[in-house]
Amino acid sequence: MIPTPATIADFRKVLADLPAPDAAAISAAQARNAQLTKPPGALGRLEDLAIWLAGWQGSATPRVTKPQVAIFAGNHGVVAKGVSAFPPEVTVQMVANFTHGGAAINQLARCFGATMTVDALELDRPTADFTETDAMSPDDLLAALLTGWNAVNPEADLLVPGEMGIGNTTSAAAIACALFGGAPEDWVGRGTGVDDAGLSRKAAAVQAGVARLTSQDPLDVLAALGGREIAAMAGAMLRARTLRIPVILDGFIACSAAAVLHLAAPGALDHCVAGHASAEAAHSRLLAALNKTPLLSLGLRLGEGSGAALAIGIVKAAAECHSGMSTFAEAGVAAG
Amino acid sequence: MIPTPATIADFRKVLADLPAPDAAAISAAQARNAQLTKPPGALGRLEDLAIWLAGWQGSATPRVTKPQVAIFAGNHGVVAKGVSAFPPEVTVQMVANFTHGGAAINQLARCFGATMTVDALELDRPTADFTETDAMSPDDLLAALLTGWNAVNPEADLLVPGEMGIGNTTSAAAIACALFGGAPEDWVGRGTGVDDAGLSRKAAAVQAGVARLTSQDPLDVLAALGGREIAAMAGAMLRARTLRIPVILDGFIACSAAAVLHLAAPGALDHCVAGHASAEAAHSRLLAALNKTPLLSLGLRLGEGSGAALAIGIVKAAAECHSGMSTFAEAGVAAG
Numbered sequence: 001m002i003p004t005p006a007t008i009a010d011f012r013k014v015l016a017d018l019p020a021p022d023a024a025a026i027s028a029a030q031a032r033n034a035q036l037t038k039p040p041g042a043l044g045r046l047e048d049l050a051i052w053l054a055g056w057q058g059s060a061t062p063r064v065t066k067p068q069v070a071i072f073a074g075n076h077g078v079v080a081k082g083v084s085a086f087p088p089e090v091t092v093q094m095v096a097n098f099t100h101g102g103a104a105i106n107q108l109a110r111c112f113g114a115t116m117t118v119d120a121l122e123l124d125r126p127t128a129d130f131t132e133t134d135a136m137s138p139d140d141l142l143a144a145l146l147t148g149w150n151a152v153n154p155e156a157d158l159l160v161p162g163e164m165g166i167g168n169t170t171s172a173a174a175i176a177c178a179l180f181g182g183a184p185e186d187w188v189g190r191g192t193g194v195d196d197a198g199l200s201r202k203a204a205a206v207q208a209g210v211a212r213l214t215s216q217d218p219l220d221v222l223a224a225l226g227g228r229e230i231a232a233m234a235g236a237m238l239r240a241r242t243l244r245i246p247v248i249l250d251g252f253i254a255c256s257a258a259a260v261l262h263l264a265a266p267g268a269l270d271h272c273v274a275g276h277a278s279a280e281a282a283h284s285r286l287l288a289a290l291n292k293t294p295l296l297s298l299g300l301r302l303g304e305g306s307g308a309a310l311a312i313g314i315v316k317a318a319a320e321c322h323s324g325m326s327t328f329a330e331a332g333v334a335a336g
Numbered sequence: 337m338i339p340t341p342a343t344i345a346d347f348r349k350v351l352a353d354l355p356a357p358d359a360a361a362i363s364a365a366q367a368r369n370a371q372l373t374k375p376p377g378a379l380g381r382l383e384d385l386a387i388w389l390a391g392w393q394g395s396a397t398p399r400v401t402k403p404q405v406a407i408f409a410g411n412h413g414v415v416a417k418g419v420s421a422f423p424p425e426v427t428v429q430m431v432a433n434f435t436h437g438g439a440a441i442n443q444l445a446r447c448f449g450a451t452m453t454v455d456a457l458e459l460d461r462p463t464a465d466f467t468e469t470d471a472m473s474p475d476d477l478l479a480a481l482l483t484g485w486n487a488v489n490p491e492a493d494l495l496v497p498g499e500m501g502i503g504n505t506t507s508a509a510a511i512a513c514a515l516f517g518g519a520p521e522d523w524v525g526r527g528t529g530v531d532d533a534g535l536s537r538k539a540a541a542v543q544a545g546v547a548r549l550t551s552q553d554p555l556d557v558l559a560a561l562g563g564r565e566i567a568a569m570a571g572a573m574l575r576a577r578t579l580r581i582p583v584i585l586d587g588f589i590a591c592s593a594a595a596v597l598h599l600a601a602p603g604a605l606d607h608c609v610a611g612h613a614s615a616e617a618a619h620s621r622l623l624a625a626l627n628k629t630p631l632l633s634l635g636l637r638l639g640e641g642s643g644a645a646l647a648i649g650i651v652k653a654a655a656e657c658h659s660g661m662s663t664f665a666e667a668g669v670a671a672g
Binding site for chain 2: 036037038039040041042043044045046085086087089090093094096097100102103104106107108110111112192193279295296297298299300301302306310313314316317320321324325326330331332333334
């Protein structure tokens with residue numbers, strides 16, 4: 001097992017040497033898929049998902065029996081700029097709701113047999129307002145990445161990183177704008193429900209944050225503009241990669257964390273599938289930049305990992321079909 | 337409980353007096369939805385699904401704990417016209433595969449906690465070739481409708497009707513063409529994988545079948561062009577309505593059965609949601625004709641109820657979120 005990184009430089013080393021999927025398991029899964037009792041291709045994307053899972057799980061007959069939903073919460077200095085429809089107190093209130101089982105993600109995790117972990121990252125110490133200074137110091141960034149890294153259960157066979165953090169769509173928009181260019185207006189949306197004036201304030205904050213940047217290095221961008229929960233999700237996604245645990249990406253904020261990895265190392269998201277297209281306007285733009293096609297498009301815009309958790313059922317079903325079906329020979333069915 | 341129909345006329349009476357959803361349960365569910373710990377609308381279509389379920393289950397806190405997948409199989413005289421890539425023997429072979437648990441639908445039903453029933457409708461007595469004579473006599477139609485009617489478990493809280501029948505995309509295309517007009521080419525597709533010549537033969541068969549029709553009455557169209565499994569699905573969907581059991585519609589063939597009900601009685605599909613958009617080309621056209629927006633679009637084209645079974649997870653998750661989440665007051669979260 002790869003040792004726990006102790007420095008940002010260690011994280012960069014992990015990014016420079018990512019494990020590949022198991023080519024033999026992929027070949028074996030492809031061969032099996034061709035023999036299952038269905039017309040070729042008739043299970044559509046479920047077939048691709050099963051073969052992708054096979055590569056990361058290192059088995060021609062993958063299963064999803066121990067999915068983990070890992071939620072990270074952070075607070076954001078940029079809320080001082082009036083970018084959210086909810087007060088920042090809601091972050092800690094929602095963490096309590098997660099703990100007591102009352103949030104949407106609790107129901108979804110239970111529905112799909114996932115365990116759920118919650119890490120609240122220094123909620124009483126918000127990141128700095130990124131329009132004025134870097135959101136996180138190097139030590140803050142390291143601590144947040146490590147929180148994510150350590151949150152992943154090495155026994156999990158599928159990971160859904162999710163988040164809660166009033167103000168974090170603004171942080172995510174700033175990261176996306178910094179990494180992929182375009183106008184601030186291309187990347188900001190209504191989040192939990194800001195009005196037109198709030199939307200303008202979000203765009204202005206993104207503009208100011210991006211204008212302050214002195215480095216385009218993805219981890220530097222993350223420190224300058226990111227929230228702790230966004231860095232933690234990036235750390236969790238990276239840890240999952242080292243453990244070859246497949247990941248389902250949630251919405252706009254989770255994908256901003258993924259984007260940092262995507263630009264830091266080619267193929268860094270090969271172990272990730274996009275769970276859904278959020279109603280947050282810029283999410284589809286971000287998914288396109290990540291070359292990911294979402295599994296679901298049901299108009300969710302909640303965060304908490306909810307869209308990705310909903311997709312656990314799809315990924316699990318893909319594995320069950322692939323690994324549980326009979327072959328033509330086993331079933332005595334004419335292969336057409 | 338509505339007595340079991342004894343004649344086609346009895347089925348027409350059922351269609352003329354369909355039960356409505358529970359308006360009080362819908363109002364109560366809407367009020368509850370507004371109080372749940374999430375921004376308004378943030379669960380997207382899950383919110384609509386939960387309220388729809390509430391109406392049919394007659395409860396402000398609906399749940400899906402006893403879903404049923406009901407599979408019907410039939411054989412088709414029109415296969416003599418070379419319309420399928422698979423021989424008709426595959427229908428009975430696949431029924432055996434269902435019975436032994438080896439098909440995709442078995443894995444999906446188990447994955448989502450559904451019971452599964454299988455009715456094979458006189459597989460050794462295919463329907464007549466509809467290009468030459470009516471596919472089913474009135475007695476055949478009645479028997480098939482009753483098979484579907486009787487297959488529904490009154491204790492189920494969600495129903496997925498599915499099918500197996502070599503040649504049945506041609507029957508479904510003929511029904512759709514007869515009911516909604518357009519050219520045969522608009523409604524035929526590759527089914528289990530016919531080549532271009534097979535596709536032309538399918539269009540010619542549809543043309544011939546529709547040209548033979550002497551009545552536009554939906555049940556007459558079903559008798560003239562339908563397969564037994566299509567009629568059985570229609571019977572099951574109708575029985576579910578009388579029991580106020582919500583239904584998830586599968587692909588092109590299941591939707592051709594639904595289309596018969598849709599044209600036979602206004603609002604006959606109000607208890608139905610479209611589970612997915614199939615890769616079978618005409619399915620999206622048929623969904624549009626039924627005014628249904630699919631929950632999933634993952635390129636499946638297998639039948640067996642597979643796309644709808646995959647959507648059980650979505651519907652179940654909608655109910656779990658709605659009925660399991662805390663309200664703002666319960667959780668002590670600021671409502672924004």
